[in-house]
Every structure is written in structure tokens, then in C-alpha cells.
Amino acid sequence: MGGPLCRRLLPERPLDPHGARVSADAFAGQHGELLSLAVDVGREAAELVRRRRPEGRVPVADVKSSATDPVTEIDRASEELIRRLVAEARPDDGFLGEEGDTLVGTSGVEWVVDPIDGTVNFMYGVPAYAVSIAARTGDQVVAGFVVNVADGRAWGATLGGGAYRLDGEPRRFVTPTPPPLTHLLVATGFGYDPEVRAAQGASVTQLLPQVRDIRRIGAAALDLCALAEGTVDAYVERGLQPWDLAAGGLIATEAGCVLSGLEGAPDRRLVMGAHPEIAPEYFELVRACGF
Template sequence: MSEHSELLGLAREAGLEAAELVRRLRPAGRVDVVATKSSPTDAVTEIDRASERLIRERILTARPDDGFVGEEGEDVAGSSGVEWVVDPIDGTVNFVYGLPAYAVSIAARTDAAEHAPSIGYVVNIATGAEYGAVAGGGAWRWHGDERETLHGPPATPLSQLLVATGFAYDAPTRERQAEAIARLLPRIRDIRRIGSAALDLVAVAAGELDAYVEQGLKPWDLAAGGLIAAEAGLIVGGLDGPAGERLTMVARPDIWAEYSELVRACGL
């Protein structure tokens, strides 16, 4: 088994176990918020923390020399050159309210200095849908043990794009983003705000959305889903370079130039 296959297998094993833990621990109704991060609307629950602890323990027990970067806990420095980037529940607000779009997202970088994921795994906790990718090896959705290769959406003109987006948690930034999206909206088919960046990214890879744009993504939001989108044949980039916190865009190569210019013109 290649190193990438081994890493992806470990990510899938830990991700499925964490997803089951989250489903088991989630009470009926709304989930209590125990803390906030960037703003009062940026929620953390005890179940987020439990999910991350489980993933960290499973990965570092199997590979004790690896590094680990998680959204909810302290980073672990490694010596192996492999670094894991984990979001234990991407879409925490959906999780709190019981909306069925929240995911475990796990990526691994085999050259941590390059910051480019080598494998990515995303599972929708609420539905069980699983997605994976290996750098240079394609992207797929699992159906049991079978893999369906992902190729992104069909060719679609700019005016007919269904575009996913998201918004920051602080009010002034959210207001600016809303103004930019209002300028974008008349130029495309419509906007979707699902509430999980990882699920947005894999939905474009699966052809369920046509494109994506969002500001403010952290590494754990982007790493796994971004690799899956790229390996499905899409361009994943920013305004003038790689995708990142300033801006992340995803679109087919044949519409990338036109789409990225429109996003820029709208002020995102």
C-alpha cells in the first residue's frame, strides 16, 4: 500500500468513527453552545471538542510522529514531515440547529512545508455521504466500498451558474460580503448558502453546484474539500494566487477567467 493510500485509509477510518460519535452524542432539538470563537455567532460545542479528540487520538496513536492542526484544539508539532489538518464538525451552526449539512473534514500534507494536501476526506455526518481524493490520483464519492469518480459540473454559461458561498461571523465583514454577493446575484442563476465550506467544495466536485466563492476560509475549512475539488478537474484559487483566507474560488477551467473576473468586479 502506498503512503497516500495508507493515509487516506486512516483518515476514512477516523472520520467515520468521529461521525458516528457525533451522531450518537447529538441530543434531540438544539445543541448547547459552550463557547464562541471569532464572534458571538461563531459557535463551539462540547461535541466539536469530543470529535476532534477522537480524531487526534486515532491518528497520533497510529502515527505518533505526525503533526496535527485542528480547529478546536492545540496544534501538535511532528517530526515525520506529515501534518494532519482537521475540522471535527464543519458547519457547527447547522449542527446546533439540526440542519443536515455538517461534516468531518480530514486532510494530510506529506510535505508540511508546502502546505498542499496530499489526501483529503470529507463525510457528511448527517447523511453519511463520503468523499475522498489523493493528489494526482483523482477524486471520488464512496458508495459502500465502490468508488464513483467525480468530474465536476457540466459546462455551464456564466449566467446559469449555481454558486455556493458563505459569510463571515463578524457583522461589518458580513455586510461588505452581502453587498458584493448582491452585485454577483443578477449575473448568475442563483446563490446557495449551505453553511459548510467542506460540503460546498465537494458538491462542486460532484456536479451538484457549478461554482463556489467565499472569504475567510481557514486551512481546516479548505484543505480536504479543496483537494477533492481540484482532483475532480476544477480550478481552486484566489484573487492573485492560491486559495486561502483572503478568497477562495472554484470553477471549471473553461469558465475560470470569466468567473474570477466577475467575482473581482463584484468586490469580493
């Protein structure tokens, strides 16, 4: 229902220069229609973000967890568009977004959305900010789509159906074999609370001499997609919200990565990820560094 109906609702034109509409039939697994809807709506939101972004620095409309955790009017406009298009296609579904109220649905499917992941990058014009859309049933994410608004690179996945690059013709991919622990390129991020940020910095100080290097991109969904396809070798971050993790986390695991929390499933306390060949050793190192 989701994919075909959404394709009727949205304009019949390319949504960006990097990809055409993708049929649910292009994806393996039983959740292809949810991913197809996420792709259609996510590209439309990405086009809105690109179109609405002014030259220069984007002004802050509000702040959230701290004075350095910004929201822009374009964040809100992106989420409103996503919420409306999903509701038109699947009116009985729930919705959890970063900027708006939670909607409890009756279908058993909930959409978990970050309308602009990497808002600070977006504000400053750093070309790493994304629209992230996931569908989950219960606590299980079953479909996810992430598009880097600045350059059009896009990724998607369905539970049990694999991970895909979606800028251009869909092509399935897996995470490449990693280098040894001392040669890992590790992606991380920092929260907005000063005390948490200080603790994260101390942990990174311990980690840095034991790996190749650290990358701090500033958008968790893009970090997880980079992990999935091997642009980085490992990942660690504290403080992720469900909309930070949902789509990118599914893409990473469907590509073959292992994600974990400090003592169990990944959660707000900690998310770490790596290829299964290096994951046990890397996770032990992360814990030893005090993350």
C-alpha cells in the same frame, strides 16, 4: 503504515450504514494509506457526532471569533477522538485542528482537521454538517476526506490520484461540464465578523443578477465537494481557515476544478472555484463584484 495499523486499532464493525472499510489499495496514487486512515478515523468521528447529538437544539459550550461563532462539547469530543486515533496510528505526525492546540510532528506529515464543519447547522439540526480530515506535507495537501454526518455521503481524494465518492464502493468521479456564466449556480458563505459579513453581502448583491442563483449551505467542506461533483457550478467565499479548505479543496481540484485566490493561490482572503472551462470568466466576475 497508517491504514493497516488504524484498522487494527478501530473496532471491526461497520462505522456507518453507508460504507465499509476502504483499503488503501482502492485508491490511485502514492498517498492511499493516508486517505485510508482519514476515511477510517473520519467515519468513527462521524459516528460519535451522530450518537452524541441530542434531540432538539444543541447547546453552545463556547464561542470563538465572535458571539455568533459557536463551539459545542461535541465539536471538542470529535476532535479529541480524531487526534487520539491519528496519534495511535502515526505518532510522529503533526496535528492542526480547529478546536485544540497545534502539535508539531517530526514525520513531515500534518493532519488538518475540522471536527464538525457547519457547527451552526449541527446545533439547529440542519442536515449539512461534516467531519473533514486532510493530510498535508509542507503546504501541499496530499489526502483528504469529507463525510456529511447527517446523511452519510462521503468524498475523498489523493494528490494526483483523483477524487472519489466513498459512501458505498469507492467510485472515481470528475466535475461535469458547466453551463454558461449566466446559468451558474454559485455556492458561497458568510463570516462571523459583522463588518466582513456586510461586505460579503454587498458583493453577493452584485453577483446575484449575473448568475442563475446563489446557494448558502453553511459548511465550506460540503460546498467544495458539491463543486467537485457538479451539485453547484461555482464557489466563492472569504475567510476560510486551513481546516475549512484542506480536504474539500483537494477533492475539488482532483475532480478537475480550478481553485484560486484574489491574486494567486486560495487563502483566507478569498477562495473561488469553478470548472476550468468557465473559471477565467467566473473569476473575473467575482473580482468585479468586489469579493
